[in-house]
Amino acid sequence: MAKVFVITGPSGVGKGTLISKLLERVQGLELSISATTREPREGEVDGRDYHFLTPEEFDRRIAAEDFLEFATYSGNRYGTLRSEVRRRLEQGHSVVLEIEVQGARQVRAAMRESVQVFIAPPDPASLRHRLESRGTDSLEAIDSRLEVAEQELAAQDEFAHRVVNDELERAAGELEGIVRAELGVPLDSGAE
Numbered sequence: 024m025a026k027v028f029v030i031t032g033p034s035g036v037g038k039g040t041l042i043s044k045l046l047e048r049v050q051g052l053e054l055s056i057s058a059t060t061r062e063p064r065e066g067e068v069d070g071r072d073y074h075f076l077t078p079e080e081f082d083r084r085i086a087a088e089d090f091l092e093f094a095t096y097s098g099n100r101y102g103t104l105r106s107e108v109r110r111r112l113e114q115g116h117s118v119v120l121e122i123e124v125q126g127a128r129q130v131r132a133a134m135r136e137s138v139q140v141f142i143a144p145p146d147p148a149s150l151r152h153r154l155e156s157r158g159t160d161s162l163e164a165i166d167s168r169l170e171v172a173e174q175e176l177a178a179q180d181e182f183a184h185r186v187v188n189d190e191l192e193r194a195a196g197e198l199e200g201i202v203r204a205e206l207g208v209p210l211d212s213g214a215e
């Protein structure tokens with residue numbers, strides 16, 4: 024049966040990389056493309072990385088109740104469109120949401136059956152290192168993201184599953200194992 028997987032955790036923890044590996048390894052999983060009011064980063068494409076919306080358009084979509092969840096994060100708004108999730112589930116695909124903690128809580132309330140995974144850093148210092156070496160955010164934006172990260176780390180016990188991204192391959196394997204167990208598709212079943 025198709026399921027909704029919520030992958031959350033602080034900015035810089037490596038959610039995106041782990042999710043890319045997950046999507047390569049488990050067939051039938053699709054990533055929901057979020058909407059945001061943030062400016063596109065270099066190389067980001069509208070409709071592929073995000074649906075980039077103006078604040079007015081975002082407000083309009085809120086009023087129309089188009090969002091399954093939405094949150095303000097570090098000065099910008101982000102949200103999951105119901106249509107992104109519904110369409111994929113109707114096609115029989117499981118859906119992966121890569122979202123921050125407030126949104127994860129909203130999905131948990133709306134869809135109790137969603138599978139919630141918190142990705143944790145091996146130590147808090149690794150977040151700054153990763154955000155700095157990624158080079159996509161200003162120093163001011165990094166400080167703001169690290170402030171939010173503290174609150175997000177404090178919420179990790181709320182989540183049914185927790186994966187520490189200490190070593191990429193190991194963490195990717197653990198996440199894959201959680202997803203396969205939920206979907207009932209064991210690694211060696213040949214059912215991929």
Ligand code: 5GP
Nearest residue numbers: 034057058094096101102103121122123126
């Ligand atoms: P970024 O600006 O680095 O792309 O994303 C900032 C944060 O927003 C990340 O923690 C990311 O997971 C989260 N995020 C991305 N899309 C959504 C969404 O649709 N809803 C919520 N609540 N958070 C999102």
